[in-house]
Amino acid sequence: MKRYRSLDDIFEEDDELGLLADIRPRRSNTSSPEGRNAEIVVEVNDFYEAHGRLPDESGATIEEMKLGTIWRSIRSEPSETMVAADRNRLLGYGRPFVSSAVDGTTATKSREPSWRDDPDEVDVPLSLDDIFDEDDDDIPEAMIGMRHVTPAAEREKPAHxxxxxxxxxxxxxxxxxxxxxxxxxxxxxxxxxxxxxxxxxxxxxxxxxxxxxxxxxxxxxxxxxxxxxxxxxxxxxxxxxxxxxxxxxxxxxxxxxxxxxxxxxxxxxxxxxxxxxxxxxQLTGTIYVARSKSERPEIKEVRNILHKIGVTSQDVKRRVADAKNDPTFLLADVEIVATYELRNLSRMKIEDLLHRFFDVARPSGLTITDRFGKKVFPREWFYVLPDHIAEAVRLIEAGTLHLYRYDTSVQQIIRLE
Structure with a gap:
């Protein structure tokens, strides 16, 4: 079978059946690559004068895409023939071109720069310092200012x-x-x-x-x-x-x-x-009484009477180390007011007993919204004084707490009648 090296070899063959009559390529008057490039320059100038812009290699039509692609590949190294054919001086990357006006005089037009144009060497920054040293006084603050962003120092970071x-x-x-x-x-x-x-x-x-x-x-x-x-x-x-x-x-x-x-x-x-x-x-532990250091107005104004009653089996300081990131501690650091060691008493039972005893003093509307917008309802905070908690602990040790109740009207532990 005969091998062909190009399309020209195929079209040079005798077309006995007339199959290639309608699809033979047009013969260019210019056979050299330089001449074909000059023809492309002429076509690009025609396109520019008709549309006011250069052909886009991502254009809407195949013809524009093809022309734009070829133009982009040849314009970087123009020959003398291409420059001579460039009547609008499009190879000058933005230089004005001259066209004939209606009155026969010449008019100068300027081509809008395209994002596809290669930048001049002087416009290319060599380092980040070159970028930041530029005077951009006209940039609006809204474009470079950061809003609705939590500063790094205030983000949720564990204290331990x-x-x-x-x-x-x-x-x-x-x-x-x-x-x-x-x-x-x-x-x-x-x-x-x-x-x-x-x-x-x-x-x-x-x-x-x-x-x-x-x-x-x-x-x-x-x-x-x-x-x-x-x-x-x-x-x-x-x-x-x-x-x-x-x-x-x-x-x-x-x-x-x-x-x-x-x-x-x-x-x-x-x-x-x-x-x-x-x-x-069966673990014992430590009862601790904590006071919030929160600066939220609704908490700060009742700080002296609002206390957290907790029981932990671990070191109390370690338990409260991450209080500022914990909604159960009202998202703020706390001050440990008092601690009481449990001896031969179940931690969970004592905690439940104290919380039920002071349940009448539990704030009904105390909620904390975390930074994700989720509400938390802390259950270990009470409107009660440290002295009353100390008295309740003494009654637990004596085994007589069940004979008393906490009266919020007088803020006292009173004996049941």
Missing amino acids: RADMIPCADFGVFEQGFVDMQAKLDAGEREASPVEDRQELRPKEGDFMIHRGLLAYVAEITEHTRRGGKPDHRLRIIFSNGMESDPLMSSLRKALWADRTARAIHRPGLGPLDPDWNADAL
């Missing part, structure tokens, strides 16, 4: 990291780890892998395996919001004598990333089953 630290009261947990390991070895407890993106909801008293260590969920703080989503801060004790206090959302991510992570199932059929809490440790 959930690092591993030595557990000061590890003796309280040590036997629990020994017992749980024995139950696992004997097959009395089942451990299942933590699947990726599994929705984990740890509860106080849960055991798990994380980083190759037994871990115990000692405390879950009250409901809060972080990043616009519900969350809690946890106290996790590890079998190597260390502890950490991550957010529940952070713990989930850490468990998903840990291929050795395991969830240890509790005994029984559910919270109502007597065996459900068989593995849970």
Whole structure:
């Protein structure tokens, strides 16, 4: 079979059937590349005079797209023939061109610069300093000013990291780890892998395996919001004598990333089953009374009578370290007014007892809106004086709190009749 090197070879063949009669290309009077480029320059000048602009390689018609593409490829290195054919001086990148006016005189027109034109070398900045040193006094402030953006210094930044630290009261947990390991070895407890993106909801008293260590969920703080989503801060004790206090959302991510992570199932059929809490440790803790340092007017004006009553099993200073980012602390730092150590008393029971005792003094409309627009209803704040809280603690130690009630009308703890 005969091989053809170009279209010209095909069209030079005898067309016995007349198939190419209507599609033979027009022969150009100019065969050299320089001559064809000059013809393109003439076509571009015709287009410019008809439309007042250069042909766009992204134009609406195929003819304009083709002409614009070819023009862009040849205009950077014009030859003398091309310059001679450029009657509007379009190869001059914005220089005026001369055309005949109606009265026979010449008129000078200026071509609007295009974003497709190559910039002059003097206009190209060599560094960022060249850009910022330019005098742009006419730039409106609205174009460069930033609005509705939280400054970096005010963004939600934890005051402490959930690092591993030595557990000061590890003796309280040590036997629990020994017992749980024995139950696992004997097959009395089942451990299942933590699947990726599994929705984990740890509860106080849960055991798990994380980083190759037994871990115990000692405390879950009250409901809060972080990043616009519900969350809690946890106290996790590890079998190597260390502890950490991550957010529940952070713990989930850490468990998903840990291929050795395991969830240890509790005994029984559910919270109502007597065996459900068989593995849970009875922890004591510290009652703390906190006063807000918030500058919000509605909080600042009642600061001296509005107090948070909390109970924690961990160090109180660590518990309140991130108060300014925690809606349960009214998104502000707090001052610790008083603390009371619990002895042989359940932390959760004491906290519930105090909150129910002072429930009549709980603010009904106290809400906090986080920076994502979500409302939080803190439940541990009360209109009560520190002296009254101290008196309630003394009655708990004496086992006689049930004989008294808090009267908001006189702001006193009075004996039931």
